[in-house]
Amino acid sequence: MIKIKNLSKTFSSGFIKKEYVKAVDNATFEIEDGKIVSLIGESGSGKTTIGKLILKLVKPTEGEILYKDRNIYDYNPIEYYRNVQGVFQDPFASFNPIYKIDNIFDMLFNSLYNEIPKSERLGRIEKSLKDVGLNPKHIIGKYPHQLSGGQLQRLLIARALILESKFLVADEIISMLDASTRVDVLNILGDLKYKNKMSILFITHDLSLGYYISDWMLIMYRGTIVEMGDTKEIFSNPLHPYTQMLFDSVPTLDKKWDDSETSTETGEEPPKTGCKFAHRCPFATDKCKTYNMESYTVNKNHQVSCIKFANKNN
Numbered sequence: 001m002i003k004i005k006n007l008s009k010t011f012s013s014g015f016i017k018k019e020y021v022k023a024v025d026n027a028t029f030e031i032e033d034g035k036i037v038s039l040i041g042e043s044g045s046g047k048t049t050i051g052k053l054i055l056k057l058v059k060p061t062e063g064e065i066l067y068k069d070r071n072i073y074d075y076n077p078i079e080y081y082r083n084v085q086g087v088f089q090d091p092f093a094s095f096n097p098i099y100k101i102d103n104i105f106d107m108l109f110n111s112l113y114n115e116i117p118k119s120e121r122l123g124r125i126e127k128s129l130k131d132v133g134l135n136p137k138h139i140i141g142k143y144p145h146q147l148s149g150g151q152l153q154r155l156l157i158a159r160a161l162i163l164e165s166k167f168l169v170a171d172e173i174i175s176m177l178d179a180s181t182r183v184d185v186l187n188i189l190g191d192l193k194y195k196n197k198m199s200i201l202f203i204t205h206d207l208s209l210g211y212y213i214s215d216w217m218l219i220m221y222r223g224t225i226v227e228m229g230d231t232k233e234i235f236s237n238p239l240h241p242y243t244q245m246l247f248d249s250v251p252t253l254d255k256k257w258d259d260s261e262t263s264t265e266t267g268e269e270p271p272k273t274g275c276k277f278a279h280r281c282p283f284a285t286d287k288c289k290t291y292n293m294e295s296y297t298v299n300k301n302h303q304v305s306c307i308k309f310a311n312k313n314n
């Protein structure tokens with residue numbers, strides 16, 4: 001459904017002394033129909049930028065994104081946004097507070113499905129609200145500030161259902177919700193996959209959420225996808241030293257912090273050439289200084305960008 005090919009995005013800032021950040025660096029991956037793919041990495045690794053690139057909120061510096069085998073910039077905006085929608089971390093910031101929910105949905109129809117007559121709109125809104133576990137009577141006629149974060153997040157998902165979207169970018173959508181509401185919203189995503197055959201890019205920094213919901217995983221470090229594969233395969237056999245570090249750093253219920261615990265983030269800039277993770281990697285060797293982070297196939301369900309795996313199956 002979505003194909004990302006050699007995608008890069010460099011941001012520049014500053015007037016006199018320009019600074020450049022390569023937020024996404026040569027990413028290549030696919031999201032198949034009806035699959036949930038989680039994109040996992042620490043803060044600043046480029047996850048949101050990938051989501052924004054897919055949603056055409058920022059333009060690629062290099063590479064391309066195909067939706068149904070057509071470059072996303074070849075679609076007109078109405079056609080594209082009927083099919084591809086996004087839900088973001090802060091549901092309060094996603095709604096205009098001066099409009100009631102029904103006005104907000106009406107404006108959505110006006111901009112993306114104007115041909116649907118007013119008489120049919122309410123029925124479509126009510127069905128979508130029920131599909132995300134909301135009672136239309138408790139929602140219609142309310143302002144966004146009269147609803148909880150969990151209700152607003154469900155409303156944003158309902159938006160995609162109203163449009164009958166086929167692809168959803170879900171960017172940290174449950175990080176502001178309490179634990180039980182989180183599971184409810186995750187289960188709604190699972191339902192969308194099964195009942196509506198929706199494909200979802202689920203962006204998170206939390207490995208356990210990625211495991212719970214996704215079929216496939218992308219692990220991102222400083223703009224590069226360092227490992228990807230079937231979720232169960234990655235969990236049973238994480239290969240990249242960064243992925244292994246992520247697994248080791250998940251706090252568990254039976255573990256308490258003690259003073260032997262230290263942060264693995266050194267704050268140092270990564271090396272200018274070679275592997276970006278080398279300065280944090282316990283296995284780094286001289287060869288890592290010249291490695292260009294190409295991806296190696298471990299098996300059909302697993303790829304890794306680490307020189308340790310060069311020539312193993314290639």
Ligand SMILES: Nc1ncnc2c1ncn2[C@@H]1O[C@H](COP(=O)(O)OP(=O)(O)OP(=O)(O)O)[C@@H](O)[C@H]1O
Binds near residue numbers: 011023041045
């Ligand atoms: N508009 C922008 N202008 C300049 N730099 C930007 C811009 N947007 C993002 N960046 C930089 O790009 C890098 C990746 O940012 P991004 O928001 O994609 O990371 P992230 O993995 O989603 O982080 P988080 O989990 O904290 O949201 C960061 O270094 C960020 O500072």
